[in-house]
Amino acid sequence: MEFRSYASPGNSQANTSLLYRWHIDLPLLAGITTLACASLLILYSSGGQDLNLIYRQILRFLMAFVIMFVMAQIAPHHIQRWSPWLYGIGLALLLVVLLAGEIGKGAQRWLDLGLFRFQPSEMMKVAVPMMIAWYFTEQVLPPRTSRIAVATLMIVAPVFLIFKQPDLGTAILVGSAGVFVLLFAGLYWRWVILVGISISGMAPILWNYLHDYQKQRVLTFLNPENDPLGAGYHIIQSKIAIGSGGIYGKGWLNGTQSQLDFLPERSTDFIFAAFAEEFGFIGVVLLMSLYLFIVLRGLYIAAMAQDTFSRLLAGSLTMTFFIYVFVNIGMVTGLLPVVGLPLPLISFGGTSVVTLLAGFGLLMGIHTHRKLLPA
Amino acid sequence: MRVQITIKDHIREGQLFTNRAVAFVILCTALVLVIISRLAYLQIISHEHFTTLSQNNRLNVLPIEPIRGLIYDRNGVVLAQNVPIYNLKITPEQVSDLPTTLNKLAELVEITPQDLERFQKLRKQNRSFKALPLRYRLTDQEVAKFAVNRHRFPGVDIEAELSRHYPLGDLVAHSVGYVGRIDESELQRVDQANYDGTSHIGKTGVERYYEDILHGQVGHQEVEINAAGRILRVVNKNAPIPGQNLHLSIDARLQKIAQDAFADNNGALVAINANNGAVLTLTSLPTFDANLFVNGIDAKTYRELRDSEDHPLINRALYGQYPPGSTIKPFLGLAGLEHSVNKGGHVFCPGYFSLEGDSHRYRDWKKEGHGIVDLDKAIVESCDVYFYDLAVSLGVDRIATFLKQFGFGARTGIDIYGESTGLIPSREWKEKERKAPWYLGETVNIGIGQGYTLVTPLQLTLAVATLANRGLRINPRLVSGIQDPLSREMQLIAPTLAGNVDVVNPDNWQQIVRAMTRVVHFYKGTAKGISANLQYQIAGKTGTAQVFGLKQDEEYKEKDVQKKLRDHALFIAFAPADHPQIAVAAIVENGGHGGSVAAPIIRKIMDAYLLKEGNLASEETVN
Numbered sequence: 001m002e003f004r005s006y007a008s009p010g011n012s013q014a015n016t017s018l019l020y021r022w023h024i025d026l027p028l029l030a031g032i033t034t035l036a037c038a039s040l041l042i043l044y045s046s047g048g049q050d051l052n053l054i055y056r057q058i059l060r061f062l063m064a065f066v067i068m069f070v071m072a073q074i075a076p077h078h079i080q081r082w083s084p085w086l087y088g089i090g091l092a093l094l095l096v097v098l099l100a101g102e103i104g105k106g107a108q109r110w111l112d113l114g115l116f117r118f119q120p121s122e123m124m125k126v127a128v129p130m131m132i133a134w135y136f137t138e139q140v141l142p143p144r145t146s147r148i149a150v151a152t153l154m155i156v157a158p159v160f161l162i163f164k165q166p167d168l169g170t171a172i173l174v175g176s177a178g179v180f181v182l183l184f185a186g187l188y189w190r191w192v193i194l195v196g197i198s199i200s201g202m203a204p205i206l207w208n209y210l211h212d213y214q215k216q217r218v219l220t221f222l223n224p225e226n227d228p229l230g231a232g233y234h235i236i237q238s239k240i241a242i243g244s245g246g247i248y249g250k251g252w253l254n255g256t257q258s259q260l261d262f263l264p265e266r267s268t269d270f271i272f273a274a275f276a277e278e279f280g281f282i283g284v285v286l287l288m289s290l291y292l293f294i295v296l297r298g299l300y301i302a303a304m305a306q307d308t309f310s311r312l313l314a315g316s317l318t319m320t321f322f323i324y325v326f327v328n329i330g331m332v333t334g335l336l337p338v339v340g341l342p343l344p345l346i347s348f349g350g351t352s353v354v355t356l357l358a359g360f361g362l363l364m365g366i367h368t369h370r371k372l373l374p375a
Numbered sequence: 376m377r378v379q380i381t382i383k384d385h386i387r388e389g390q391l392f393t394n395r396a397v398a399f400v401i402l403c404t405a406l407v408l409v410i411i412s413r414l415a416y417l418q419i420i421s422h423e424h425f426t427t428l429s430q431n432n433r434l435n436v437l438p439i440e441p442i443r444g445l446i447y448d449r450n451g452v453v454l455a456q457n458v459p460i461y462n463l464k465i466t467p468e469q470v471s472d473l474p475t476t477l478n479k480l481a482e483l484v485e486i487t488p489q490d491l492e493r494f495q496k497l498r499k500q501n502r503s504f505k506a507l508p509l510r511y512r513l514t515d516q517e518v519a520k521f522a523v524n525r526h527r528f529p530g531v532d533i534e535a536e537l538s539r540h541y542p543l544g545d546l547v548a549h550s551v552g553y554v555g556r557i558d559e560s561e562l563q564r565v566d567q568a569n570y571d572g573t574s575h576i577g578k579t580g581v582e583r584y585y586e587d588i589l590h591g592q593v594g595h596q597e598v599e600i601n602a603a604g605r606i607l608r609v610v611n612k613n614a615p616i617p618g619q620n621l622h623l624s625i626d627a628r629l630q631k632i633a634q635d636a637f638a639d640n641n642g643a644l645v646a647i648n649a650n651n652g653a654v655l656t657l658t659s660l661p662t663f664d665a666n667l668f669v670n671g672i673d674a675k676t677y678r679e680l681r682d683s684e685d686h687p688l689i690n691r692a693l694y695g696q697y698p699p700g701s702t703i704k705p706f707l708g709l710a711g712l713e714h715s716v717n718k719g720g721h722v723f724c725p726g727y728f729s730l731e732g733d734s735h736r737y738r739d740w741k742k743e744g745h746g747i748v749d750l751d752k753a754i755v756e757s758c759d760v761y762f763y764d765l766a767v768s769l770g771v772d773r774i775a776t777f778l779k780q781f782g783f784g785a786r787t788g789i790d791i792y793g794e795s796t797g798l799i800p801s802r803e804w805k806e807k808e809r810k811a812p813w814y815l816g817e818t819v820n821i822g823i824g825q826g827y828t829l830v831t832p833l834q835l836t837l838a839v840a841t842l843a844n845r846g847l848r849i850n851p852r853l854v855s856g857i858q859d860p861l862s863r864e865m866q867l868i869a870p871t872l873a874g875n876v877d878v879v880n881p882d883n884w885q886q887i888v889r890a891m892t893r894v895v896h897f898y899k900g901t902a903k904g905i906s907a908n909l910q911y912q913i914a915g916k917t918g919t920a921q922v923f924g925l926k927q928d929e930e931y932k933e934k935d936v937q938k939k940l941r942d943h944a945l946f947i948a949f950a951p952a953d954h955p956q957i958a959v960a961a962i963v964e965n966g967g968h969g970g971s972v973a974a975p976i977i978r979k980i981m982d983a984y985l986l987k988e989g990n991l992a993s994e995e996t997v998n
Contacts, residue, residue, distance in 0.1 A: 140384075140388075141388050141391060141392075142391065183395060183399075184392060184395050184396070184399075186388075186391045186392075186395065237432075239417060239425065240425050240428045240429050240432065241429070242414065242417045242418060242425070243417040243418055243421050243422055243424065243425025243426070243428075243429075244422070244425040244426045244428070244429035245418055246418055246419070246422045246426070247418060247419060247422075256429060256432070256433045256599075257429055257432065257433075260432070260433055260599070260600070260601040260602060260607070261601045261602035262432050262433075262601075262602045276414065276417075276418065280418060281414060281415065281418040281419060284411075284414050284418075285411060285414075288407050288410060288411055288414075291407070292403065292404065292407050295403050296400060296403070299396050299399060299400055299403075302392075302396055303392070303393055303396045308388065311392050315392075315395070315396060315399070319399055319403075322403050322406075326406050326410070329410050330410065333410065333413045333414060333417060334413075335409070335410070335413055
């Protein structure tokens with residue numbers, strides 16, 4: 001019964017034998033590569049046709065692909081073993097960053113390692129779901145209440161540290177990565193609803209803990225026209241860019257909102273608006289389909305995984321990726337308040353590409369290290 | 376070990392997980408649909424709305440100021456032109472730190488406290504996206520310095536602009552006038568759309584009267600701008616229609632001669648072509664440099680001009696009202712002839728005049744008297760007693776009616792604003808305005824152009840021209856032609872008639888003109904001083920207007936009286952006497968005697984006009 005589903009990868013083994021031996025999942029690779037190409041295309045336009053920018057992005061992608069490839073080679077049970085260590089080191093580094101920030105007076109998110117800057121919070125996007133998945137591996141699922149409480153603490157600690165940096169966007173992602181493990185582990189829906197209600201009840205209290213600029217973002221989200229030249233400017237210009245794109249778009253390199261600088265952050269957080277302006281509704285539906293395809297493939301891999309750790313980790317990584325996309329597009333289209341999150345795999349820069357592809361490497365590894373029965 | 380050891384049920388766990396995965400597939404798909412419907416709302420349903428907003432972002436319609444028409448004198452000398460100047464402008468909205476920017480700019484170009492004050496004032500009045508001038512007329516050096524450093528100053532720009540310039544400075548300031556920055560009330564008066572790109576408007580003189588013709592039609596350009604407001608390219612352009620050029624009948628050379636002839640005296644002189652009313656010279660002294668007003672006069676200079684006792688800003692030729700003095704006599708003489716009063720009669724002049732039953736003596740200027748005087752002698756020698764007698768015989772109302780036919784007491788309708796009406800008193804006027812009855816003694820005074828009677832130099836000129844034309848009264852005009860700057864086609868302005876003084880006997884004209892000719896050419900004439908070497912005949916009349924009332928026993932001694940209280944010297948004349956070409960009136964304030972002070976000035980004008988320009992040959996005339 002359990003092994004029935006293993007038949008299908010076995011069928012395609014002949015075709016994908018080489019890629020399979022290298023632990024590469026072709027559908028995921030195809031989706032990610034297409035997104036990377038779309039990223040270079042829109043970046044060339046929004047970056048003012050600056051080839052230097054494109055070279056840097058290509059370099060970043062290449063590095064990330066190498067990391068993805070390396071991650072894919074590691075069998076899930078090794079990952080599982082390393083999980084507590086990785087989580088512990090990550091938490092320690094977050095503390096270091098926070099203390100360094102206290103000393104340096106001001107926001108601090110990264111450690112300078114000489115060669116490159118390292119953001120411990122990025123690492124936690126992977127380390128937190130790994131830790132929670134590890135914690136639930138030998139448990140009977142759905143987990144018991146005490147276990148859930150411990151897991152919640154494991155999530156809240158790094159999220160709090162990241163939130164203090166302050167980096168609301170990453171805190172949300174790290175938090176949801178952990179929560180998705182809980183949800184995949186079978187957390188009762190009634191719990192989910194209860195937590196949802198209590199969080200909304202606590203919203204006024206949480207409000208006081210927000211930084212002024214974060215409060216401003218929420219207020220602006222509620223009424224962007226209130227401050228059209230200040231905080232509301234981003235969202236107004238973004239909506240104009242998207243709306244004026246229409247069905248077919250203004251055409252590549254022809255987006256007036258982005259080309260004439262009206263659209264702020266047009267190569268980073270608001271790149272989706274630049275894309276929507278130039279490629280129109282058709283373009284964004286294709287883009288959304290591509291994202292959905294990757295997410296569905298990720299969930300399929302999770303469903304096909306053979307052990308609890310793999311399932312939980314694969315499911316959480318995939319859903320975190322989706323949340324990433326949803327929060328960014330939600331904010332750019334005015335559905336959600338402005339949170340500083342890039343559009344995954346499209347936006348320029350950031351360590352996020354590396355983290356994301358490392359995550360996809362893990363997914364590929366989970367899928368390709370299964371012990372398959374011969375057909 | 377734990378009490379509760381459970382064996383993991385892999386099948387059940389697998390099902391649970393699959394259920395969750397399916398739930399998330401549904402959730403993800405649903406959220407993607409939410410996003411897609413949001414995008415459909417933005418990109419399909421609200422597409423038009425956002426397209427408009429995007430266009431408004433991108434495109435800006437900017438007005439293009441039409442080039443103001445030029446003003447020339449009768450010989451093509453430029454009186455008003457447009458010269459390029461470079462102004463430094465700041466768009467406050469685009470400057471993040473205004474005080475720092477201003478400080479840094481001050482290192483490159485000179486910025487006075489007045490510049491800053493005006494800029495701050497403009498900031499309060501204008502919206503922050505509008506570019507406001509900080510400095511006008513940058514020097515070439517300052518332009519170069521700023522151009523090199525421009526990248527350091529977002530929101531600051533140099534704007535080349537055409538600025539009005541009056542090459543002759545003060546010479547024609549009272550006729551051409553000047554332009555200045557448009558103020559609130561003027562903006563209400565004009566078609567605001569047409570003045571969208573215009574900063575200046577005619578304030579006085581021809582510049583104001585012909586504002587509509589000089590201004591032209593505003594053009595527009597649709598430009599693409601970026602978020603910083605910089606113009607990237609012009610998308611569409613609708614060129615402005617330049618204003619029309621004006622050709623004045625003013626002769627700058629004559630104007631200069633007149634101004635020089637006045638020396639340091641204040642006064643006014645108006646010379647017109649007797650045949651068509653074209654104004655040749657319109658002098659009002661002292662005058663001022665019209666260029667001062669173009670880009671905002673500073674408060675101190677303005678105060679000095681405004682508060683000066685000499686009133687340089689007042690156009691005396693139109694606005695100044697003076698007692699005509701003896702220059703009124705030819706007109707009264709004609710009235711006497713017309714009404715057959717004292718016709719051919721003689722009056723004995725003992726040096727004073729008294730009304731019957733009154734001991735008050737109205738003095739003649741000649742203490743010992745003129746003896747027996749007829750009309751001719753009364754005009755030639757300017758006998759006061761003759762005209763005292765004539766005025767009493769005519770009566771105030773007949774005098775008023777007759778003088779008004781010559782245009783006295785009403786605006787002439789010249790093509791610049793700011794005329795006074797002057798005043799021709801009558802019984803009715805006195806009862807209405809002064810609430811008092813008319814006294815006979817007042818009639819005596821108006822016989823020699825004193826009392827209530829007031830005229831403007833322009834009225835005098837037109838009246839003497841009417842005499843020259845034997846009753847044809849022409850309208851004065853400064854502008855003789857309007858020229859399209861593109862096709863160079865000139866539209867001439869035809870002379871027009873204001874009216875006609877009807878006389879019973881045309882010979883009466885001849886009598887008056889003959890007497891006026893003898894004023895200059897007869898050895899006893901009051902203006903005989905200017906007759907030396909005259910190549911043509913001048914018909915004229917001197918006048919001396921009292922500024923300062925003398926008491927009964929006092930005697931007027933020029934040297935004893937303060938300059939300010941001395942008599943005004945007047946002279947009116949036309950020439951040549953037999954076929955008049957030019958008519959002139961001059962008043963020299965506190966100048967003394969008309970014959971010795973005002974007449975020589977007019978002689979110079981006439982010589983210059985008739986001899987040097989060969990205008991003795993007849994010109995276009997009114998029919």
